[in-house]
Amino acid sequence: MSPEGARNVPRSPGELFYAFMKLGLQGFGGVLPVARHTLVDSYRWLSMDEFTDIVSRCQALPGPNIVNVSICIGARHFGARGALAACGGILAVPFVMVLMLGVLYSGYAQLPAVAAALRGVSAVAAGLIIATALRMAGSKRLRSWRAAFGIAAFAAVSVLRLPLALVLAVAVPLSIAAAWFGRKAAP
Amino acid sequence: MIERLGILAADFAMLSLLSVGGAVSVLPEMHRSLVDVHGWMSSREFSDLFALAQAAPGPNVLVVSLFGWQAAGMAGAVVTTLAMILPSSLLTYYADRLLWRRAGAAGWREIIDNGLAPITVGLVLASGVLLAGANISNIPAMACTAAAALIAWRTRVHPLWLIAAGALAGIAGIV
Numbered sequence: 001m002s003p004e005g006a007r008n009v010p011r012s013p014g015e016l017f018y019a020f021m022k023l024g025l026q027g028f029g030g031v032l033p034v035a036r037h038t039l040v041d042s043y044r045w046l047s048m049d050e051f052t053d054i055v056s057r058c059q060a061l062p063g064p065n066i067v068n069v070s071i072c073i074g075a076r077h078f079g080a081r082g083a084l085a086a087c088g089g090i091l092a093v094p095f096v097m098v099l100m101l102g103v104l105y106s107g108y109a110q111l112p113a114v115a116a117a118l119r120g121v122s123a124v125a126a127g128l129i130i131a132t133a134l135r136m137a138g139s140k141r142l143r144s145w146r147a148a149f150g151i152a153a154f155a156a157v158s159v160l161r162l163p164l165a166l167v168l169a170v171a172v173p174l175s176i177a178a179a180w181f182g183r184k185a186a187p
Numbered sequence: 188m189i190e191r192l193g194i195l196a197a198d199f200a201m202l203s204l205l206s207v208g209g210a211v212s213v214l215p216e217m218h219r220s221l222v223d224v225h226g227w228m229s230s231r232e233f234s235d236l237f238a239l240a241q242a243a244p245g246p247n248v249l250v251v252s253l254f255g256w257q258a259a260g261m262a263g264a265v266v267t268t269l270a271m272i273l274p275s276s277l278l279t280y281y282a283d284r285l286l287w288r289r290a291g292a293a294g295w296r297e298i299i300d301n302g303l304a305p306i307t308v309g310l311v312l313a314s315g316v317l318l319a320g321a322n323i324s325n326i327p328a329m330a331c332t333a334a335a336a337l338i339a340w341r342t343r344v345h346p347l348w349l350i351a352a353g354a355l356a357g358i359a360g361i362v
Contacts, residue, residue, distance in 0.1 A: 063275025094245020
């Protein structure tokens with residue numbers, strides 16, 4: 001955690017672009033921890049508290065979290081230009097790399113060895129997502145009867161195969177209302 | 188092709204605004220649209236492309252670029268990526284400027300976070316189960332999924348090691 005006086009600011013949208021490009025390329029299966037390290041510890045553009053605050057703002061909104069974080073941090077310094085620079089920085093190079101993988105996939109997915117390797121990787125990838133859910137389930141926000149909304153959302157999507165828009169239209173207002181009443185009961 | 192790009196744009200723009208907790212939350216809905224409704228790829232291809240995206244650096248959301256690529260080539264990749272990123276980004280930009288910085292907003296954010304957190308976990312778990320389900324008849328692959336889940340949940344092993352191990356297990360003919 002950097003002391004208030006030791007803080008820096010990005011000098012230009014270009015520097016924002018570069019910083020977010022660097023941290024985007026270091027993130028495998030979750031860019032957020034790398035973002036914290038780069039922005040708080042290396043560049044010192046934010047204190048740990050500010051970073052946590054921005055992440056929590058972004059979590060209350062839809063969309064990929066790290067992209068939202070880049071929008072907020074970019075906008076803070078250079079308005080819309082900054083938001084575009086930071087968001088572009090985090091996406092541009094990985095986008096090209098992912099497309100190159102797509103091209104390779106189209107060309108070589110039929111090869112037995114490639115198909116076999118992908119079968120193994122996809123089994124692991126499924127496990128990584130399940131692990132993400134299990135880790136998130138350990139959050140203090142879920143230590144409440146309101147965890148039932150998570151079980152209901154899971155069942156609605158996974159077992160009943162209901163459309164997501166319908167599930168969210170019902171579950172989100174109910175869950176937020178429950179969180180609101182829960183807050184009132186314990187001031 | 189133009190019609191297909193239009194459907195992709197509309198579908199992913201809607202998913203962008205529904206993606207509480209990020210792109211992984213809406214994977215089952217992408218699967219429903221791309222595989223079940225439109226038949227633009229098989230379940231196997233859907234899982235393969237997700238696996239590829241996991242093996243690449245960068246935000247997870249870029250899996251939508253691969254889905255767009257598979258459905259409609261380069262134009263498809265650009266369309267799905269922009270459609271998935273733009274709506275939620277604009278919402279974030281304006282919410283951050285107009286709402287979240289106000290005094291008292293922190294209390295509401297806390298309530299919304301608390302309300303969304305359980306739903307996000309449920310949706311992410313549903314995505315994991317969907318991806319694992321692609322291998323439902325392959326017991327070694329299911330064991331591989333379970334082992335990866337357990338290791339990634341309980342230890343700090345870098346996910347790239349697990350992905351590499353999965354690739355090796357595949358090539359060795361274990362899964």
